[in-house]
Amino acid sequence: MKNYKRLAFIEGGLVLLLELSCPQLVAPIFGSSIYTWAILLCLAVLSLAIGYRIGGFLSNKNTGNHLLKKITLLFGVTQVALILGLISFKILNTSILLNDFFGLVLTVIFLQVLPLLCLGATTPMLIELASEKNKVIPGTIYSWSTFGGILFSLLTGFVLIPEIGLTGTYILALLLLSLIFIWLSFHYKLGKYKYVGASFFCVSALFFMLKQPLPSSEKFTVIDYQEGLNGQLLVGDYSYNKNVDRILFINRMGQTWVNKSNNFSTWSYPTLVTALGSMYKPNSNVLILGLGGGILAKNMRELARHRVDAVEFDKRIINIAYDHFQLPKFGVKVYHEDARLYLNKCEKKYDVIVFDAFKGEVVPSHLMSVEAFQRAKGCLNKNGVMILNFNGFVSGEEGKSGLALLNTLKSAGFFVDRIPTIENEESNRNMLYVAYLTKPKYEKITLKVNTADGVWNPVKTIIKNKPSNGSIIITDDFPLMEKLNYAAAKKWRESYYSNFSKKFQKEEHIPFIAN
Numbered sequence: 001m002k003n004y005k006r007l008a009f010i011e012g013g014l015v016l017l018l019e020l021s022c023p024q025l026v027a028p029i030f031g032s033s034i035y036t037w038a039i040l041l042c043l044a045v046l047s048l049a050i051g052y053r054i055g056g057f058l059s060n061k062n063t064g065n066h067l068l069k070k071i072t073l074l075f076g077v078t079q080v081a082l083i084l085g086l087i088s089f090k091i092l093n094t095s096i097l098l099n100d101f102f103g104l105v106l107t108v109i110f111l112q113v114l115p116l117l118c119l120g121a122t123t124p125m126l127i128e129l130a131s132e133k134n135k136v137i138p139g140t141i142y143s144w145s146t147f148g149g150i151l152f153s154l155l156t157g158f159v160l161i162p163e164i165g166l167t168g169t170y171i172l173a174l175l176l177l178s179l180i181f182i183w184l185s186f187h188y189k190l191g192k193y194k195y196v197g198a199s200f201f202c203v204s205a206l207f208f209m210l211k212q213p214l215p216s217s218e219k220f221t222v223i224d225y226q227e228g229l230n231g232q233l234l235v236g237d238y239s240y241n242k243n244v245d246r247i248l249f250i251n252r253m254g255q256t257w258v259n260k261s262n263n264f265s266t267w268s269y270p271t272l273v274t275a276l277g278s279m280y281k282p283n284s285n286v287l288i289l290g291l292g293g294g295i296l297a298k299n300m301r302e303l304a305r306h307r308v309d310a311v312e313f314d315k316r317i318i319n320i321a322y323d324h325f326q327l328p329k330f331g332v333k334v335y336h337e338d339a340r341l342y343l344n345k346c347e348k349k350y351d352v353i354v355f356d357a358f359k360g361e362v363v364p365s366h367l368m369s370v371e372a373f374q375r376a377k378g379c380l381n382k383n384g385v386m387i388l389n390f391n392g393f394v395s396g397e398e399g400k401s402g403l404a405l406l407n408t409l410k411s412a413g414f415f416v417d418r419i420p421t422i423e424n425e426e427s428n429r430n431m432l433y434v435a436y437l438t439k440p441k442y443e444k445i446t447l448k449v450n451t452a453d454g455v456w457n458p459v460k461t462i463i464k465n466k467p468s469n470g471s472i473i474i475t476d477d478f479p480l481m482e483k484l485n486y487a488a489a490k491k492w493r494e495s496y497y498s499n500f501s502k503k504f505q506k507e508e509h510i511p512f513i514a515n
Contacts, residue, residue: 051120256293
């Protein structure tokens, strides 16, 4: 009976390992939106459901050692699928031999769908064996499978992916499956199966030995690379036209982009937000929700000379801001927690609150609701402003999220000015939503920003807000921002994928994920 418990424990653990790892594997290509997660989760549950049905069918047709042989074969097929998945992903990851979508489908089939189908089939077969030989109730096997899922979930999220990476996690699963295959072959005297298991183990070990870190190239130098449940982080130096820029990518979406010679952002929005912050006298209190590389916090401290509090959910990003983007330790206090949690318990008053929280292309819905803005209003001085960095779309399907944001801010009791950044096209610019209770004194801006049209004057660029009867308002009970923002986020990701991720893969041979 103990053997069946062990097998159920490992089966449940491997199921959760694959379910947690696969979405992170495809995130640098297809993003980390709720839609990507939902599709992969549906495929995982469907695979398990089909596997349970197959396992039930095989349980009725076989007993005893015949059933044990079938279970051993299923573990073997799982290994074959994982090996093919690693090979297909390596091809997709490092070359253009496979069409992106077709290659991704193959990878998901081999790395998630087929393995989960096989693992799912073992559960009813183990129940049949345990009840046949020991009169054990089915719930016992299910409980051990669940215990395995709990333990492997914790190990996968907090140990395996951060320490050995995504492909390393899959290789470890392959090694574990090989050991189980060999153990079953010897323990139940299944003859030549043990030689097959030994072959699988050798292949797994070879994959592990051939595993390589993310490479650098002549133009792109990898400075830092990390994988985890919060996404892939990549810091690199990119050389072009005698310039060297340092970039922070989250799931291959640019989060911070600076010129290394002066450490200023190549994007205009951090400078413009800092200029807006300079309306207030030095040593005013500024709160920034979402740290990124820390450039905005650095500018607010060093250029506008304010006292800055910054909130960042991902500890890795905090370390990157200090280690690679020169975030000052004096005058900037960083809190490692969720921004909404910080707002909920905040008792401090601020003159400027900046919402700049993104995970790749995804905007967190729980920070974009009426209730979140009302909590922020309680932390804002009477003459203060909230500045929300958002996409620059105002029309079409892509503009729906911005319209909902505008109406949500109004519903929370704010007046709102929409100020576009100085980039020309909607798809390239950002939109700064300046929310206030008392009209901001834009004329008191002390930090002058030079543009092609002269000194930047936010008043001249304000977009007039048109009446929007019936527009959606985002609340905690209806957190619709990610759905509304899907078209805009997709356009952003497609642009980054074409101009940077795919470009670096083709021209600089920088794969999407370390092999």
